[in-house]
Each structure stands twice: as structure tokens, then as C-alpha cells.
Amino acid sequence: MSPHDALTFELLVWTETPNRQFLLKSDLNFLIFEAFQRWQIEIPFSQRDLHLRSVQVAPALRETLSQLSSLFPNGFENSQ
DSSP, rough: OOGEEEGOOOOOOOOGGGGGHHHHHHHHHHHHHHHHHTTTTTOOOOOOOOOOOOOOOOOHHHHHHHHHHHHOOOOOGGOO
């Protein structure tokens, strides 16, 4: 992701219990996520599309693409 593809925020937190810093970080992440859901704020993610034209494709790649297309019959963008 290039720096032009994102808004980056930094949250600084001080705690009296540094041995619980990882739990605190996890709790804060969940609280932020829940607030985003409550306010219907969506986080867009970069998307890369791969378009294959009529080219020679290795048999292993052809098989993999076939398996993926059967897993996602409506396309990858509708798979969430």
C-alpha cells in the first residue's frame, strides 16, 4: 500500500499496568471496531483486479483458477 492509499492515525496510550499492554491494545482495537460499526463507518481496502486474456496459461494455474471460480461463483468481490 502506498502512502497515498491511506489515512494513517496514531493513538498514544499510557497505562499504569504495562504488563497488560497487549490486552489493552486488543481491547482498544475491538472498541474502535465496534464504534465504526455503530456509526456505519466502512474501511475501504485496496483492490487489485487481474484480468486474463486469451493467453497460454500453465496447467497448474488453469486448475487453480478453475477451483477458485467454483468456490466463488458470484466473483471474489461478493465473497465477504
